[in-house]
Amino acid sequence: MDPLDIVGNLNNIKPVYQPIVSAIRHTVFGYEVLGRFYNDNEWHSLGDFFQDNEVPEEFKVEVDQHLLYIAISDMIESNETGHLFINRNAKQLLVNNGDDLLQSLIMFEKKGFSMNRIVIEVTEHDFEEDYEQLIHLLLYYKTYGIKIAVDQVGAKSSNIDRIRQLEPHILKIDTRIIRNRHSEGFQDIMYSLSMLARRIGAALLFENIEDDYQLNFAWKHGGRYYQGFYLAKPGFDLAAEEVLSVNVREKFAAYIQREKSKIEDRLKHVWNWEQKMKNLLSKWEGTKKVDAFIDAVTAQFDAESFRMYVCDSDGQQVSSNFRKHDDKWKVELDKLGSNWAFRPYFLENMMQMKTWKRGILSDVYSDIETREMVRTFGYPLSENDFLFIDISYSYIYENESLLL
Template identity: 70%
Template structure:
């Protein structure tokens, strides 16, 4: 598309709106504004226009200003509540020091469109370009109540510190990465982003949701907002909840029931393991005969476990490692005397077991020695000694409830 045709025919440029859905009440809480060139009953995305480096930034700003003016006018005339998500690159925002956008928003504020309803989306990629200047401008916008969203978060982990500095209101996660990335690797990225969002008080918005799997992923990973063709395609009208492609409430109800079932199954397995250990407690004769006790435990957990040992309440290992290789359990006496208190949550978990007198199971993690994903079942033998049973990945994989 010739950029001059776009700029010279602004009357043919219109905003299209893609609804943003809330995970709390499943209603439309806002719209992302997208540019369309509408001519002779045909519309064409302006994505290539805005992504073309050859198009002057001033042209892009002019078209964006036109689209934004129409969008806010539509919102006011239809008395639509909610947010407007608008996309801006760093280069566009730098034109005239971002004053064009601010002046328009101030004008519409006088007409009743509050500044805090505007959410500016900038991509993480833009952080590579004049971050200091960009961050100052965005922080300046925030003083007016304008909100900030970072798009394509996670594309560059090196930008985590810059995101923390900016403290955006929303982090946008592209669910297409679920398909293209290694699943375990992307799950690690998601964990880091969830922790970051929690620390800075940002909401997670999952975009490009195109199927049930991606919607379930967004729900399970703490998404506060959802967006994508699976829910609603961009439209020239400001769609309401009743116009969505599916009933999200029913979908989430099914996710909840499935999750509850898996949790129930996991708790059932945990109870079974507790009963196995409790049945052996009469054989516990203290740390002097600790290896003999573990030998009894191996028979009870031969299918589930590949390694077990006993520590005291300070993290000091008082037993040998019992390590299963092939079909036989082998002793590793040299592991005795190791101290594991440095591990995250070790002491907290020990105290939790001591107080509750119940077993606990860890989150799934990658074992340093085997490089496999494992979980550890821990149980208090008394208030000073604790049994640790590492569960093999093959058993976890066979029991879906242990994968969550």
């Protein structure tokens, strides 16, 4: 389609609306506005038009303004109270210093459409172009109550500092990267994005959800909002909850029950390990006979563990390493005297064991030596000595509740 044909026939352009669902209310939170052009007796997406670098930005602004006018008018006429998500790239926003969009929103606010219902979506890529001008404009928009969402978060880790400076309201994550990236690597990306969202007070929105697995993944990883064909396809009408393809409330209820069952099973593992250790404590005779004590422990944890050792409250290892090789436990003397207090959460976990006098199970992490995902079960032997039992990846894999 020729860009001139599109701009010259605005009457053939209409918005379509894709619902965005809230995890809190299980209802439609808002709609993303997408453009369609009627040509040759069918409606065509305007995605290529907006993504074509050869199309003048002024053309894109004109079409976007047209779509915005219709979309807000539709929401006012239908008494729709949700939010409106609109896409703008950096170059579009900076045309006339962003004043065209702002004046339109001010006009509609006078008609009763509050600016705090507008969410402007920019991509992470936009932060690489005209950064200073863009972030100044977006911060200015925020003073009017306009919300900012950053799309395609995680594509460029180098922009994290710029995202922190902007402090957007929403971070959009494309669930297609779940399929395109190695699962373990993506877990690390998700952890970083979740931490970033918590630090800046942003909500996570997962888009392009196409199946139950992706919806469940988004829910488990702290998604507050969800969008995709699995939930609802874009339509010309502002959709009510009845048009959603799935019953979100029932889906989330099933996820909750599944997670509660996993947590219960995981706690049973911890409880069983604690009982084993309580039965073995009578054999503890202090650090002078620490290796003999660990030798007795290996028989009780042979199925679960591949390595164990004892540290004091300062993180210094006071035992040898007991390491399983070819299903046999071997003693590694060279680890004696090592200090592990530098590890994240080591001292906090140790103090929790000391205070509550009970075992503690770590999160899943990648072991430096084996490069496999493991967990560590720690148990207090005395006020100053703590046993650490590394749970093997094979055992974790066989017990789903230990995976996450």
